[in-house]
Structure formats: C-alpha cells, structure tokens
Amino acid sequence: MQTFDLEAQGLRNLNAALQSQTKDTNQTAWEIVNAKGSHAIAVGLDAPIEVTVKGSTGYYCGGMNKQATIRVKGSAGPGVAENMMSGTVIIDGDASQYAGATANGGTLVIKGNASSRCGISMKGVDIIVHGNVGHMSAFMGQSGNMVVCGDAGDALGDSIYEARLFVRGTVKSLGADCIEKEMRPEHIEILTDLLERGESDAKPEEFKRYGSARKLYNFDIDNAY
Amino acid sequence: MKDDSKGAPRTVPIQSATFSNPTNAEIRRAAATGIYDIRGGGSKRSLPHFNDLLFLGASISRYPLEGYREKCDTKVVLGTRFARKPIELDIPVTIAGMSFGALSGPAKEALGRGATMAGTSTTTGDGGMTEEERGHSSKLVYQYLPSRYGMNPDDLRRCDAIEIVVGQGAKPGGGGMLLGQKISDRVAQMRNLPKGIDQRSACRHPDWTGPDDLEIKILELREITAWEKPIYVKIGGARPYFDTTLAIKAGADVVVLDGMQGGTAATQDVFIENVGQPILACIGEAVRALQDMDMHREVQLIVSGGIRGGADTAKALALGADAVAIGTAALIALGDNDPRWEAEYNALGTTAGAYDDWHEGRDPAGITTQDPELMKRFDPVEGGRRLNNFLKVMTLEAQTIARACGKNHLHNLEPEDLVALTMEAAAMAKIPLAGTNWYPGKPGTSY
Numbered sequence: 001m002q003t004f005d006l007e008a009q010g011l012r013n014l015n016a017a018l019q020s021q022t023k024d025t026n027q028t029a030w031e032i033v034n035a036k037g038s039h040a041i042a043v044g045l046d047a048p049i050e051v052t053v054k055g056s057t058g059y060y061c062g063g064m065n066k067q068a069t070i071r072v073k074g075s076a077g078p079g080v081a082e083n084m085m086s087g088t089v090i091i092d093g094d095a096s097q098y099a100g101a102t103a104n105g106g107t108l109v110i111k112g113n114a115s116s117r118c119g120i121s122m123k124g125v126d127i128i129v130h131g132n133v134g135h136m137s138a139f140m141g142q143s144g145n146m147v148v149c150g151d152a153g154d155a156l157g158d159s160i161y162e163a164r165l166f167v168r169g170t171v172k173s174l175g176a177d178c179i180e181k182e183m184r185p186e187h188i189e190i191l192t193d194l195l196e197r198g199e200s201d202a203k204p205e206e207f208k209r210y211g212s213a214r215k216l217y218n219f220d221i222d223n224a225y
Numbered sequence: 226m227k228d229d230s231k232g233a234p235r236t237v238p239i240q241s242a243t244f245s246n247p248t249n250a251e252i253r254r255a256a257a258t259g260i261y262d263i264r265g266g267g268s269k270r271s272l273p274h275f276n277d278l279l280f281l282g283a284s285i286s287r288y289p290l291e292g293y294r295e296k297c298d299t300k301v302v303l304g305t306r307f308a309r310k311p312i313e314l315d316i317p318v319t320i321a322g323m324s325f326g327a328l329s330g331p332a333k334e335a336l337g338r339g340a341t342m343a344g345t346s347t348t349t350g351d352g353g354m355t356e357e358e359r360g361h362s363s364k365l366v367y368q369y370l371p372s373r374y375g376m377n378p379d380d381l382r383r384c385d386a387i388e389i390v391v392g393q394g395a396k397p398g399g400g401g402m403l404l405g406q407k408i409s410d411r412v413a414q415m416r417n418l419p420k421g422i423d424q425r426s427a428c429r430h431p432d433w434t435g436p437d438d439l440e441i442k443i444l445e446l447r448e449i450t451a452w453e454k455p456i457y458v459k460i461g462g463a464r465p466y467f468d469t470t471l472a473i474k475a476g477a478d479v480v481v482l483d484g485m486q487g488g489t490a491a492t493q494d495v496f497i498e499n500v501g502q503p504i505l506a507c508i509g510e511a512v513r514a515l516q517d518m519d520m521h522r523e524v525q526l527i528v529s530g531g532i533r534g535g536a537d538t539a540k541a542l543a544l545g546a547d548a549v550a551i552g553t554a555a556l557i558a559l560g561d562n563d564p565r566w567e568a569e570y571n572a573l574g575t576t577a578g579a580y581d582d583w584h585e586g587r588d589p590a591g592i593t594t595q596d597p598e599l600m601k602r603f604d605p606v607e608g609g610r611r612l613n614n615f616l617k618v619m620t621l622e623a624q625t626i627a628r629a630c631g632k633n634h635l636h637n638l639e640p641e642d643l644v645a646l647t648m649e650a651a652a653m654a655k656i657p658l659a660g661t662n663w664y665p666g667k668p669g670t671s672y
Contacts, residue, residue: 015448039441044378044449059438060445064378079432079445083376101432102373104417120431121373123417140427142417159425161418217422218405221260 002027006041007034014041021047023067037077042070045087062089065106078115081108084125090199097134100127103144109198116153119146122163128198138163139175147194149202157210161217165210166191168202177216181209262494263402265327265583265593267395267486267531267553272503274486275537277650278643279659282629290628297624298634301548303525304386304455304478307447311455311478312364312386314548315344316620317635318538321483321529321552322368322388322459324350326403326412326424327490327583328556330357332592334605335559337361339612343620348388348550351401351426351490353415354380361609366457369446371400372426374416381450386479388457389443391430391468394487394530397461397501401426402491407586409595440475457481462507462530463500469514469526479525481550482511486531488553490593491584504530504541506653512545521545535622542623543638544654551619558615559608561592 004014014032021027030051035041039058042051045068053061056074062081068088072080075093084103091099094112101117103125110118110127116134119127124144132150139155141163151169158175164187165178174180191204240246251262283289290297304311320340325333327350334357340347346364349355353375359365367384369376381387392398403412403424413420433442443456458472459481472480484504489497508528515521528541529550541549556562562570564577569589573580583593591603627635630642644659645651651664658664 011448012452016451019451040445040448043445044381046378059441063445064381064449066378078438079442082432082445083373083378085377098432102376104377117431121427123373139431140425161422217419219402219423 001029001031003031003033005034006032006038007036011038011040015043018042018045018047018049018051018068021045021049023047025049035074039077042068045070048087056093065089075112076110081106081125084108094131095129100125103127105144107197111199113150119144119163122146126194126197128194128200130198130200132169135172136175138165141165145190145194147191147198147200147207149200157212159216160210160212162212164190166194166207167210168207171208171210174210177213178210179213181211183207183209263404263491263584264494264497264581265489265491266497266581267488268498268503270498272486272531273505273647273649273653274503274531275505275540277505277646278540278654278656279646280539280543280626280630280642281644283631287631289631290633292625292628295628296633297628299620299624301525301636303457303527303548306478306520306524307476308386308453308455308478309451310385310453312346314346314364316616317542317548317623318343318532318616318619319345319366319527319548319550320347320555321487321550322348322350322366322390323552323556324352324403324490325355325358325415326350326352326407326595327593329592329594329600329603330355330411331600331603331605332556332559332608333358334361335603335608335612336555337365338605338609339555339558339616340364342609342613343616345616346385349384351403352412354384355415357605359383361605368459370426371428371430372416372424373431374424374426378449381446381454384454386455386457387446387450388459388481389439389446389477390459391439391472392461392463392483393459393489394461394483394485394501394504395489396492396496397463398428399492399496399500400428401489402584404491404584404586407584407595412595436471436475439471443476455479457527459483461485462487462502462504465502465507465510466514469511470518473515473518473520473524477524479527480511480515481527481529482507482546483550484528484530487529503653504528505650508541508544508546509653509655515545522547535619535624536626538619539623539626539635539638540643542635543640543642544656545640547636554615555612556592558612559590559592560603560611561588561590563590566590 035055037058043063046066058077060079062070066085071090076091076095078096081089082101084106086106090109095114097115098117100108102121110129113131118133118137122141128147135153138157142161148167152171155175157178301317341363347362348366364385366386455478457479458477460468462484485501525547528546566589588594591599645656651658
C-alpha cells in the first residue's frame with residue numbers, strides 16, 4: 001500500500017505519481033490522505049491500480065479515468081469521473097452536480113445521492129446511484145446506462161439519444177423526447193448485472209425503463225418550442 | 226378629350242431598401258417552407274472591417290526598412306504564461322478549428338500539410354482528432370468543446386495545445402448541428418452516436434457553469450497533461466472586455482477571439498447575421514482587458530473572423546493581437562467555392578463564391594462533405610501546397626507593410642501606425658480618423 005499525504009506532498013506530485021504507473025506496476029494499491037476537498041484528485045490515470053481517497057473531494061475527482069479503480073471514502077464534488085473512459089469510480093457518500101458527465105465508459109457508483117445533471121451527455125458509461133438524482137440528469141445522454149435506485153428530479157433524459165435509464169422510484173418529470181419504455185427480459189438481464197456491479201441489493205423488477213422516443217433525431221420544425 | 230399620358234415621363238421603379246429583393250425572396254421562402262434558413266459560413270452583411278483602416282507608412286518622422294532585404298521577424302510563441310511547452314510558430318497565422326464531419330478527412334489532411342509547410346498549427350473541431358490531421362500537422366491544437374465528441378485523454382496528451390471553446394464568432398451563445406446526411410459510419414463512430422441522425426452540439430459545457438468552474442476545469446486539464454500544454458480559451462466576439470478578463474482570471478494561457486465574420490459549419494442565417502459583433506469592434510476591447518490586468522503579451526491574443534490576407538493580419542497585430550487564425554480563407558485556398566465547379570454550383574441553385582449549404586454534404590469541391598465520390602475530387606497534397614502558398618503570401622504581405630512602417634518584427638506594429646477611414650471604424654478600433662487626431666470617445670482629443 002502506497003500512502004500519499006496530499007496536503008504535504010501536493011496535487012501535482014500526486015497526479016504525476018499515479019499517472020506514471022503502468023500496467024505492470026507492483027504498486028497497485030494507493031491511499032490518499034488529507035484530501036480535504038481538493039480538486040482534480042487522481043485525474044488522467046491509465047493503469048489497473050486501486051486508489052482510495054480518504055475524505056471528501058472537490059471538483060473532477062477521477063476525471064478521464066482509464067483502467068483504475070478509485071474509491072472515495074466520503075462525498076465527491078462536481079464533475080466526478082467526468083469523461084471517464086474505463087475503470088471504476090465508487091463514491092461512498094453523495095456526489096455533487098454533473099457526476100459522470102460525458103463519460104465514455106467504465107462504471108460510476110454513487111452510494112448516496114447525486115445532484116443535478118448526473119450523467120449529462122453520457123457517452124457509454126454505466127452509472128449506478130443508490131439514492132436520488134437531481135434535475136436534468138442524463139440530458140442529451142448518448143449511450144450507456146443509468147440506474148437510479150431512488151427518485152429522479154425534473155426533466156429526466158431531456159433530448160436523450162440512446163442511453164438507457166432505469167429508475168426505481170418516482171420521476172418528477174420527463175424531459176423532451178424521453179418516454180417510459182417496456183422492460184423486456186434483456187433489460188432485466190442488463191439491470192441485474194448493473195446492480196450487482198454497483199453493490200446494490202435492489203430488485204430489477206422494481207424498476208421502470210426510460211429512453212428516447214427518437215422524435216428529435218432529425219430536425220423537424222414541429223418539434224421546436 | 227386628348228390622352229397625353231402616352232410618352233410622358235414616368236416615375237422610375239425604385240426597389241425598397243428595407244424590402245429588398247433578397248429580403249422578399251427570404252420572406253417567400255419562409256412562407257413556403259415554414260422553416261428558417263440554415264447555412265454555413267460567416268456573416269455576409271457589410272460590416273466595418275479592416276478595409277476601413279489604413280497604414281501610415283514611414284516618411285521623415287518614422288524610418289522605414291528596406292523591403293525584402295532587412296529582417297522582419299514573424300515568429301510567435303504561444304502559451305508562455307503557465308505551459309511547460311509553449312508553442313512556437315514561424316508565422317503569426319494559424320488555422321482555426323474546423324471539425325472532421327463538417328470537413329472531409331482529405332481536407333483535414335490538406336490543412337495539416339499546408340500549415341506544417343508554413344511552420345504553423347492547425348486546430349481540430351467538434352468531432353475529435355483524426356489521424357489525417359494529427360499525422361500531417363507538426364503542431365496541432367485540440368479543441369475541448371461542449372459536445373465533447375471524440376474527447377479522450379490519449380488525444381489530449383498527443384496534442385500540442387488545448388483550446389477550450391466557450392463560443393465562436395458566428396454564433397456566440399449557440400450550439401451546433403451536424404445534420405444527419407453528413408453522418409457517415411466513421412463520423413458516427415467518432416461521435417458515439419447512431420449513423421444518419423442529427424448530431425446536436427450543446428451551447429454550453431455540460432460540467433461547468435461559470436468562470437469559477439472554468440478555472441477548476443483548466444486545473445484538471447493541466448493536471449491530466451502534466452502542465453505541458455498551453456491552454457487556449459476561445460470566445461465569440463460578444464462582450465470581449467468581460468469575457469477576456471474572465472478567461473485570464475480563469476488561467477488561460479491564450480485567448481482566442483472570434484468576430485462575427487467568423488464561419489460555422491451550419492447554423493441559422495438569422496443567428497449568423499444578427500448575433501455578435503464584427504471583429505474590428507472586439508480587438509480593442511480584448512486588448513484593453515489584457516492591459517488592465519497587466520497581461521498584454523503575457524497572455525497571447527489570437528484574433529479570427531474574416532481575416533483574408535496579409536493586410537488584415539498586419540492590422541490585427543497592430544491593434545494588439547499576437548496572431549490571427551483563418552478558417553474560411555483557408556477553405557477557399559484549398560479550392561472551396563472555386564469557379565471551376567460553377568456548373569455544379571449552378572445545379573445546386575447557387576454560384577461559386579456564394580455556396581454555403583455545407584450541411585447538405587454535397588460540396589462539389591469535395592471539401593465540406595463526407596460523400597466518398599465527392600471527396601475523391603479533392604487532392605490533399607495539392608490542397609496542402611495551395612494552403613502553404615497562401616500562408617506564405619499572407620506573411621510576405623504583412624512583412625512588406627511592417628517594413629514600410631519601420632518594424633523589424635510583425636509584433637512591433639502598433640495602433641499609431643493606423644488611421645481609420647470612417648468614424649465608425651475609428652470609434653470601434655479606437656484609431657484616429659484619417660487626417661485628424663480624434664476618435665469618438667477618446668478624452669482630450671478634438672476633431
């Protein structure tokens with residue numbers, strides 16, 4: 001286990017050390033102490049290492065992650081795991097706005113609640129939220145899956161493309177072109193896997209599925225408002 | 226009674242300046258179709274521009290340099306504020322961001338070839354980084370756009386600078402729309418969307434909401450790229466003083482300022498013609514912001530939006546820019562809107578020089594298209610040669626003017642080398658009206 005004191009050693013040294021790890025590294029476990037809400041912790045990683053952040057983080061923790069597993073033992077600030085490509089980011093507490101924004105791949109697990117715009121412009125990531133998500137979540141979601149074990153706020157999936165949304169609780173309102181869709185066996189199968197990976201004991205049968213009505217796919221003046 | 230009206234003088238028909246023929250045609254088109262006009266390019270209306278400024282040249286009070294013989298340097302270094310690896314360009318003319326998707330792969334390759342020969346950089350666009358462009362551009366600026374199409378950390382690390390696009394001159398505040406007919410398999414794959422559907426680019430970044438967030442976003446990008454790459458922030462010419470101030474505060478190494486003559490792949494004509502300000506009105510405000518923050522020349526300023534040649538370049542630099550960027554001019558240099566395709570432009574209902582329906586993907590020149598047959602018409606090697614020639618000419622023209630003003634570096638051009646032909650240009654550019662020491666709004670001067 002490598003322990004890194006962020007307050008004493010500084011952000012640049014932290015990210016340089018983590019970014020220099022390769023797939024063959026034997027320094028596979030890292031613990032970051034004294035995070036104290038710092039921004040841009042563990043960004044741009046590209047190795048199969050495990051990073052544990054003790055305490056809460058500021059903006060963009062785990063940004064553009066590839067391969068690494070990053071666990072925050074606290075809450076995460078805005079933009080956690082933004083544009084993630086692969087790997088896993090797990091937040092034990094809550095996440096602020098735009099968690100998983102534009103992420104292309106990998107898995108983001110939020111054990112608490114997520115704020116507004118969770119999964120905005122998601123492009124292939126799997127996001128599992130144990131609690132609730134705020135308004136405008138999955139706005140313009142292109143692909144990937146979002147699982148909300150609690151409730152969703154206003155305008156869920158506004159202008160959505162091909163992302164799949166699974167919500168167990170209530171949805172305050174659906175955004176433009178987002179509709180409830182049939183939950184077929186293949187969706188139960190997908191959701192079962194997501195819940196398992198997301199360390200959730202929720203039952204797939206309790207969820208509803210939402211996605212695109214595909215009416216905004218090509219410009220039509222009748223859709224303008 | 227005798228009729229005297231025959232042969233009597235008649236009032237000559239007068240077209241209304243308000244309801245002109247083009248205006249009436251657009252009303253009829255809108256009435257027939259129920260949809261606004263979408264097109265590419267920049268503003269076509271007549272605007273105060275660099276044409277309205279003149280250089281004074283040297284006589285007795287200033288000492289000129291010998292044309293072609295005495296040195297007039299053209300190098301520019303961008304990103305000297307924070308970046309560990311600033312970009313050094315041989316000439317202060319760069320290629321503006323234009324997306325793969327809007328442009329064909331061979332067109333992107335040609336831009337890389339021409340810019341590299343001329344010793345300058347190219348810029349990606351909405352749609353990500355192509356191998357054609359990376360492979361042929363010795364220096365490549367990677368745009369970080371609201372859509373984040375094709376954005377990944379590997380490409381961030383193999384670029385030479387990062388340009389965070391907040392706005393563009395043709396549509397400050399607006400997003401983009403690449404219509405379905407240009408979404409080939411490759412474009413769809415790069416953008417992570419189904420083939421053949423419209424691809425909307427958001428008008429705002431999804432994961433930040435203001436200048437304080439931008440500052441932290443810049444920190445994240447620097448951390449991902451080990452603080453090596455210069456970070457540009459591109460703004461549309463709307464509120465240049467405040468936007469430049471906030472970009473500097475957020476930590477930009479370079480500010481890119483794009484006026485309303487700057488082009489777009491496709492957006493509403495009403496937007497292109499009615500939102501934003503001409504670049505002439507923007508440069509002075511951006512320079513004032515840089516000076517007020519004591520950052521002029523420490524944070525570099527790149528100016529774009531209707532730059533057409535060496536004179537425009539020299540005038541922009543004299544007003545305080547460090548470099549200029551060209552987009553539309555580069556496409557024309559490659560061969561777009563060339564009269565050799567006139568018959569085909571006619572078949573599309575337009576004419577060479579006026580073709581702007583780039584979103585339809587039927588560009589006869591094979592440049593703004595994804596149609597494989599049309600793309601074959603364009604030779605990227607020849608296109609690169611032509612662009613290099615054009616960039617060389619721009620530079621030589623600017624040097625010629627600078628020497629006449631007694632300057633041994635293009636950056637030594639200054640506002641005192643210029644006068645304005647019109648009061649509008651004098652007021653916007655903050656340059657004296659020709660023959661006077663006065664411009665509107667300057668205290669202590671008189672007509």
